[in-house]
Amino acid sequence: MKYxxxxxxxxxxxxxxxxxxxAGAARIGRAARTIFGRxxxxxxxxxxxxxxxxxxxxxxxxxxAGGILGFDTFDKRIVNALEIAKQQGVEIVxxxxxxxxxxxxxxxxxxxxxxxxxxxxxxxxxxxKMEIVELNGFALNLSGNDPVLLVLHQDQYGAVARVATVLAxxxxxxxxxxxxxxxxxxxxxxxxxxDQKVESIVQNEISDLMGIVSVTVL
Amino acid sequence: xxFRTVAELVEVAETEGNKISDVMLAHESDVMGRxxxxxxxxxxxxxxxxxxxxxxxxxxxxxxHSGLTGGDAKKIQAYKKNAKVLLSGPTLLDAVSRAxxxxxxxxxxxxxxATPTAGACGILPGTIFTAAEKLNASRETMVRGLFVxxxxxxxxxxxxxxxxxxxxxxxxxxxxxxxxxxxxVEMAGGSPSQSAEAxxxxxxxxxxxxxxxxAGLVEAPCxxxxxxxxxxxxxxxxxxxAGVKSVIPTDEVIDAMYQIGQSMPVALKETxxxxxxxxxxxxxxERQIFKTVDESL
Numbered sequence: 001m002k003y004x005x006x007x008x009x010x011x012x013x014x015x016x017x018x019x020x021x022x023a024g025a026a027r028i029g030r031a032a033r034t035i036f037g038r039x040x041x042x043x044x045x046x047x048x049x050x051x052x053x054x055x056x057x058x059x060x061x062x063x064x065a066g067g068i069l070g071f072d073t074f075d076k077r078i079v080n081a082l083e084i085a086k087q088q089g090v091e092i093v094x095x096x097x098x099x100x101x102x103x104x105x106x107x108x109x110x111x112x113x114x115x116x117x118x119x120x121x122x123x124x125x126x127x128x129k130m131e132i133v134e135l136n137g138f139a140l141n142l143s144g145n146d147p148v149l150l151v152l153h154q155d156q157y158g159a160v161a162r163v164a165t166v167l168a169x170x171x172x173x174x175x176x177x178x179x180x181x182x183x184x185x186x187x188x189x190x191x192x193x194x195d196q197k198v199e200s201i202v203q204n205e206i207s208d209l210m211g212i213v214s215v216t217v218l
Numbered sequence: 219x220x221f222r223t224v225a226e227l228v229e230v231a232e233t234e235g236n237k238i239s240d241v242m243l244a245h246e247s248d249v250m251g252r253x254x255x256x257x258x259x260x261x262x263x264x265x266x267x268x269x270x271x272x273x274x275x276x277x278x279x280x281x282x283h284s285g286l287t288g289g290d291a292k293k294i295q296a297y298k299k300n301a302k303v304l305l306s307g308p309t310l311l312d313a314v315s316r317a318x319x320x321x322x323x324x325x326x327x328x329x330x331x332a333t334p335t336a337g338a339c340g341i342l343p344g345t346i347f348t349a350a351e352k353l354n355a356s357r358e359t360m361v362r363g364l365f366v367x368x369x370x371x372x373x374x375x376x377x378x379x380x381x382x383x384x385x386x387x388x389x390x391x392x393x394x395x396x397x398x399x400x401x402x403v404e405m406a407g408g409s410p411s412q413s414a415e416a417x418x419x420x421x422x423x424x425x426x427x428x429x430x431x432x433a434g435l436v437e438a439p440c441x442x443x444x445x446x447x448x449x450x451x452x453x454x455x456x457x458x459x460a461g462v463k464s465v466i467p468t469d470e471v472i473d474a475m476y477q478i479g480q481s482m483p484v485a486l487k488e489t490x491x492x493x494x495x496x497x498x499x500x501x502x503x504e505r506q507i508f509k510t511v512d513e514s515l
Contacts (some may be wrong), residue, residue, distance in 0.1 A: 001378055005248050007260065009371035009380070009397075010364050013267050016324030017436040018337040020383065038404045049487065054434035057284060057507065059327055074267075079327050104383055104489075112224065126381030127335050151361075190462075 001073045003127075004145070005198060010129045014073040020105055021051065021058035023043040024124025029067020030111045031132050031144050032120045036218050040111035042091045043068055049104035051124075052096040065092050073128060073194060108134075111175040136179040145174055146193040148218040149203075152210035156180050162188060172196045187213060220245045224414050224468040231410040239362035242369040244356050264331045266341035271330050275319020282325040284507045286437040290445075291319035309352055310449050317344025317448035321441040334371045334380040337436045338394035340444030342367055342401070345451045349402040349414070359405050366404045369399035370417055370473050377469070378476035382429035383480030383488040388470065391443045392424030392475060396450035399458070403431050408459050416473045418464030420454035425471075426478055428486035430493025433504035439494055 002210060003009060014023040033039065045064055047055050055061050059078070066081035085092050103123040104202065110119045121134035132142040135150070142148055153159045160179060167174060171196040181188035198217050207215045220241060221227040231241045247254045247471030274280065276295055281288035293316035298308055317340035324330045324339050330418065333342040346363045349355065374393045379385035399416035410415075424447070432438040464471065494500050 003372055005250050006257075006365065006368035006372060009375060010261065010264055011331055011333075013264060013329065014336060014338050016327050016330055016339075019332040020381070021436075022327075023332065023336065024469045050434070055491070057433060057435045067418065074329060076329065098247060126379075127375070128332050128357050 003129075008127060008129060012050070014075045015059070015063075015076065015078045016193065018058045019128040020124045020126050021054065022063045022078075023061045023128035024075040024105065024126075024130045025060045025063035025107065026067040026071065026073045027128065027130045028074070028107055028122030028124060028132070028145060029064040029109070030070060031122060031130070031218070032068070032111060032118075032140070033068045033070055035120060035132070035135065035150070036111045036118050036215060037216065038113065039070075039088065039090060041089065041113040042093075044093045044095065044110040046095045046097050046108040048097050048099060048101040048106040048108070051105050051107055052098075055094070055204040061094055068092070068109075068111075076169065115124050132184075135189065137182050140178055140180055140189065141148075142189045142191060142218070144218070146195070147197055149190075149194060149198050149206075150216040150218065151190040151192065151206060152213040153188055153190065154213070155185050156211055159164070159188070159211050160190065163192070163206055163212075164207050166209070167192070167194065167198075169193060171199060171204065220248070221369070222373065222378065224370065224417060224472070228372065228410045228414050229370055236408050237362070237403060237404055238369050238413055239365035242365040245369075258361060261364050262357070263439055265357070265361055265364060268332050269347065270322045271323045271328060272316045272343055272347060274328060275323045276315065277490040280322045280326050282322070282435075282437055283327070284433065284437060286432065286434055286435065286503065286507070287441045288324045288334045290313045290441065291322055294318060304393055306449070309348060310430070310452055312351070313344045313448040313452050314445045315344075316343050316347055318441055320344065321444040322465045325435070325441060326438050332468075333367070334375060334393055334397070335382070335390050336448070337382060337440050338390040338444060339454060340441070341391065341394040341398045341451060344444070344448035345398040345402050346405070348407050349446075349455075352373040353406055355405055362407045363401035364411060366440035369411075370397045370400045374472055374475075378472050379479055380466070385476065386482045386487050387427040387429040387443060388475050389423045389479055390429070391440075391447045392421055392427055394444075395424055395451045395454075396421040398448065399454040402452065402455040403458055406455065406459060408455075412458045414468045415463050416454045416458035418466065418468040419457055419462065419473050420450055420464070422464065422473060423450055423454070429482040429488040430483060430486055430495045431488065432495050432500045432509050434443070434488075435507070439454075489508040
């Protein structure tokens with residue numbers, strides 16, 4: 001089932017004019033900011049397909065910027081998000097690309113500050129729903145509906161089993177899981193959707209496991 | 219999963235002697251693990267957002283950033299009050315003006331509820347508020363109407379599509395019209411099967427509708443398609459309440475909508491490459507709008 005809850009159909013409450021180009025874009029921006037974990041200093045956003053052709057008329061730019069500032073789809077500050085970003089010292093640059101992507105509504109976002117950088121790709125699939133399909137070069141598939149645990153780890157045997165064991169010990173059920181890597185033996189990314197919330201004590205336990213680089217909870 | 223198709227939805231409701239809104243509430247509560255009370259309260263808040271958008275569109279001077287839309291809802295209301303003769307009637311014009319008001323507010327970056335999308339956000343508020351006024355219905359009945367439309371929308375979204383980019387305008391405005399027709403049937407005391415017939419009758423009249431927005435914006439022809447979607451929903455509901463049945467069963471109409479969407483050329487699916495967007499005037503407006511926007515940056 002692509003759509004589970006009635007509030008995917010009657011909702012979201014949002015600033016117009018387009019559920020895919022405005023609300024979906026705000027959610028992509030917000031997901032990027034959550035994964036980054038803080039307000040970035042500088043963001044480069046590359047727009048593809050329909051996003052690239054119609055972003056000004058649809059407010060896709062202000063919606064993405066609003067999302068980066070942490071605004072939800074219904075936050076009226078979205079309308080002035082570009083000015084607010086400037087006031088907060090966040091530089092946001094938009095680029096349009098002619099490159100063909102699998103989905104017509106795609107945004108690639110590069111976020112950085114003095115402490116690091118990150119690149120994330122999001123698609124807006126309709127009715128305000130979105131998916132994060134790439135993080136730092138790793139393919140993934142995050143809907144943002146359920147709690148997600150992102151575990152960056154060394155690509156070696158036993159890593160998945162060790163993380164799963166910690167979750168099992170804390171009675172946390174895995175609803176969906178994906179492991180993605182760029183090349184054999186380097187770093188890999190586990191994205192784990194769980195039915196229960198992953199508390200910080202569990203996160204710390206996973207961080208301390210052998211071969212774990214970083215742990216993020218969304 | 220209590221239902222996957224409209225036929226199953228009707229069967230569950232009628233076997234249990236319940237309304238479609240009851241089945242949807244219980245279903246949502248099961249799937250999402252939330253209490254029915256909590257879900258109902260959240261939906262009631264959505265109704266308030268809809269009401270505020272209608273109010274704004276009918277009283278304020280709304281104009282979109284592009285200048286393509288705004289002000290028509292007020293015009294229709296003024297005409298309804300002052301004209302000596304109304305060809306379609308006051309109820310229909312109320313539904314049409316409220317749908318227009320909501321869509322105009324959406325185009326002007328106001329706050330709305332996507333039902334099922336922002337491009338089709340006017341139809342449900344337009345019909346539900348108008349039907350409620352006509353029926354003297356309670357707030358609870360109106361919220362229940364939203365649950366009926368949500369149940370229909372979920373089956374369409376999961377078995378076909380609610381995205382203009384994937385299925386054309388029939389998938390957005392068409393789905394919203396079908397959802398609204400089912401809702402007002404229940405509000406008027408109709409049976410679950412009558413709601414299902416209203417879905418079929420409404421959606422059949424939207425089949426083949428392409429998504430061809432001028433300059434790629436959710437404005438022209440979207441606002442007027444919302445207006446007419448509301449009108450079709452009200453009439454389809456009356457026909458179903460009169461006992462008229464669709465020759466083709468509802469789920470097959472939904473499947474036909476999906477198949478038509480699949481075979482629709484890309485130029486007619488929210489790319490602004492065909493249809494009204496590609497007319498000489500459509501193209502001229504596109505050039506004019508984007509030049510204006512560029513200068514304002």
